[in-house]
Amino acid sequence: MLQGLSITKQENDGAYCGSFFAMASSCEVLVECSEALCATQIIEAVFTEAKRIESKFSRYLKTNIVYKINHSAGKPVCLDDETCHLVDFAYLCHQLSDGLFDITSGVLAQVWSFDGSDNIPDRAQIDKLLPLIGLHKVTWQAPYLTLPKGMALDFGGIGKEYAVDCCLAKAVDIAATVPVLLNFGGDLICNGSRQNGSGWTIGIESVVGVKPIVLSLKKGALATSGDVNRYLLQKGIRYSHILNPLTGYSVIDAPRSITVAAESCIEAGLLSTLAMLQGAQADPFLAQQSVDFWIQK
Structure with a gap:
């Protein structure tokens, strides 16, 4: 077993789950496969690729x-x-x-x-x-x-999403027909439906007082941007961690959370971040992009 990686078999549906920490996020790999060896190979390949990309592009290391x-x-x-x-x-x-x-x-x-x-x-x-x-x-x-x-x-704005896409490619290289779902801190991608033809059930972290969003993902990626966990609060004004590089200031009129569906995680992540930067105009901005999206305000 690779250090830092945990692999378990889920009793409820027989899928194998790999868990590890990378890129400041809890990461999860779900593999719907009856063969333990195949599932382990896929999970270890994803783990290795995620760690490679983290080591290469992290701004916190002095050797890259x-x-x-x-x-x-x-x-x-x-x-x-x-x-x-x-x-x-x-x-x-x-x-x-x-x-x-x-x-x-x-x-x-x-x-x-x-x-x-x-x-x-x-x-x-x-x-x-x-x-x-x-x-x-x-x-x-x-x-x-x-x-x-x-x-x-700082590649942090695209690094995790890039890693998700690369890691799925590694999984597909090993077994293209085995259903796989990756979830790196809320950035997700899958290579297709589950074995019974249903989608993967995805829950999006909700804003307090807002009904949780539950989706069924059959193919493609989801990425979420928002200030649910990272914000400042002063005199009743909530300051998002999304910063406008032109002004250096926080976007204070943006939605609390934006989730975007796209073919790749890096595309979904870019659109969700750009939508946050649009502030109050996030809705019309995403409506022009011809993508599915969910906004929590």
């Missing part, structure tokens, strides 16, 4: 490509193909969102800490960091990236 980029002191860094792919995607997201999605905005964590308190940073603290934000300030000509001194990249 993100650390190398963020400590390059304005010098060009040559990126591998996978990192190039993520940077290209980040630039596309930045362009499509008119700058609202920005992987250089992680520096705002220096003044924002969403612990449920009333500790709101003042304007001067935020303004001091704004010059260090803006993907357009980064020089990118694959495979070379040049990050201005003092700036930093």
